[in-house]
Amino acid sequence: xxxxxxxxxxxxxxxxxxxxxxxxTIQRGKLASEFDCAPSQINYVLATRFSVFRGFIVxxxxxxxxxxxxxxxxxxxxxxxxxxxxxxxxQLKESDVEDLLSWLERENFITHREGQLMxxxxxxxxxxxxxxxxxxxxxxxxxxxxxLKEMLLQILSWxx
Amino acid sequence: xxxxxxxxxxxxxxxxxxxxxxxxTIQRGKLASEFDCAPSQINYVLATRFSVFRGFIVxxxxxxxxxxxxxxxxxxxxxxxxxxxxxxxxQLKESDVEDLLSWLERENFITHREGQLMxxxxxxxxxxxxxxxxxxxxxxxxxxxxxLKEMLLQILSWxx
DNA sequence: CCCCTTTTGACCATAACTGACATTTTTCAT
DNA sequence: ATGAAAAATGTCAGTTATGGTCAAAAGGGG
Numbered sequence: 001x002x003x004x005x006x007x008x009x010x011x012x013x014x015x016x017x018x019x020x021x022x023x024x025t026i027q028r029g030k031l032a033s034e035f036d037c038a039p040s041q042i043n044y045v046l047a048t049r050f051s052v053f054r055g056f057i058v059x060x061x062x063x064x065x066x067x068x069x070x071x072x073x074x075x076x077x078x079x080x081x082x083x084x085x086x087x088x089x090x091q092l093k094e095s096d097v098e099d100l101l102s103w104l105e106r107e108n109f110i111t112h113r114e115g116q117l118m119x120x121x122x123x124x125x126x127x128x129x130x131x132x133x134x135x136x137x138x139x140x141x142x143x144x145x146x147x148l149k150e151m152l153l154q155i156l157s158w159x160x
Numbered sequence: 161x162x163x164x165x166x167x168x169x170x171x172x173x174x175x176x177x178x179x180x181x182x183x184x185t186i187q188r189g190k191l192a193s194e195f196d197c198a199p200s201q202i203n204y205v206l207a208t209r210f211s212v213f214r215g216f217i218v219x220x221x222x223x224x225x226x227x228x229x230x231x232x233x234x235x236x237x238x239x240x241x242x243x244x245x246x247x248x249x250x251q252l253k254e255s256d257v258e259d260l261l262s263w264l265e266r267e268n269f270i271t272h273r274e275g276q277l278m279x280x281x282x283x284x285x286x287x288x289x290x291x292x293x294x295x296x297x298x299x300x301x302x303x304x305x306x307x308l309k310e311m312l313l314q315i316l317s318w319x320x
Numbered sequence: 321c322c323c324c325t326t327t328t329g330a331c332c333a334t335a336a337c338t339g340a341c342a343t344t345t346t347t348c349a350t
Numbered sequence: 351a352t353g354a355a356a357a358a359t360g361t362c363a364g365t366t367a368t369g370g371t372c373a374a375a376a377g378g379g380g
Contacts (some may be wrong), residue, residue, distance in 0.1 A: 003325085004326080017242050039369075039370090040328070042352075043329075046326095048326090058275065061369075061370095064335050064336035065165075117274055118277065118281070120310040120313070121278070123328085129306060132293065132294075132306075134292070134303070143294070146285045146292075149285070153280070166337085200361080202359095208336090220325035221358080222344040223346055223354075223358050224358065226358040
């Protein structure tokens with residue numbers, strides 16, 4: 001017995017598989033009326049079936065000609081990196097960042113320039129933010145970790 | 161797929177690209193009737209797609225034989241932008257960042273991937289940091305601005 | 321029956337688009 | 351000269367078209 005949720009999941013999955021670039025762009029409202037359900041149902045499907053943990057990245061835009069774009073990212077690299085992020089979320093030091101970046105660069109996930117940019121965002125930019133109420137220590141490391149996480153997710157979506 | 165707004169944007173962009181001096185002069189009313197839309201639609205396109213943050217300057221004159229002139233700002237130097245950031249830290253909105261990135265990308269200061277990385281660090285990563293004691297508003301904008309500044313300085317060191 | 325998943329609806333946020341009204345500049349009749 | 355009419359653009363608030371969030375209701379398998 002398939003739920004509506006499952007049906008929509010398989011529908012989107014099929015669209016992605018039939019696409020040349022592992023990506024599909026839909027309109028939430030349209031899809032909802034095709035399946036005759038509440039628009040937020042689509043969000044539920046996306047949240048539960050197309051999360052980053054399942055190897056998907058979802059982007060969207062509101063307003064006139066808005067859209068929802070779902071992209072598949074290679075799952076083999078997702079797991080170790082997500083695990084890494086969960087483990088180090090609270091204690092990501094500057095040196096950890098440097099180590100990770102050099103690894104990413106060695107493995108050709110990123111270019112040297114991209115590594116330098118990431119370093120600027122995570123290290124230099126966070127050196128003097130006391131005046132913004134972000135003292136050194138755990139809190140700053142967490143912020144660093146959030147920034148790293150989003151950039152890593154971006155990198156994942158590129159493929160190697 | 162494309163909104164009217166996008167279509168007009170591409171049209172104007174093409175005019176500029178094809179011009180010898182990176183500049184085009186149009187008449188708002190004429191353009192509006194070509195695209196069969198309200199004249200104020202043109203202002204909307206100009207405001208959202210040809211802003212200073214995207215690297216354009218728009219001048220105009222009213223009255224008989226009035227016109228709208230759109231010019232690309234030449235950037236050989238990023239320093240002025242960094243200076244601007246320091247002054248207007250508190251007001252740097254997300255959309256300003258996006259606009260600036262699209263400019264840097266267009267001018268080949270950064271690649272598309274680099275732009276995406278920067279966006280991840282400055283927008284996605286800062287979307288939900290309330291729990292780190294960084295509420296939306298001025299403070300978050302300032303943090304965003306610091307991150308941008310450091311990344312711009314990095315880009316600056318590369319040259320074009 | 322209980323708990324987890326699914327489904328819905330009310331309310332929110334944002335992008336695109338329009339129309340009425342304001343402002344500036346030129347033109348032209350007198 | 352001059353001043354009203356015409357010719358342009360600007361502004362801004364309101365409308366339409368999307369998508370997002372969250373809590374509550376409904377459903378279904380043990």
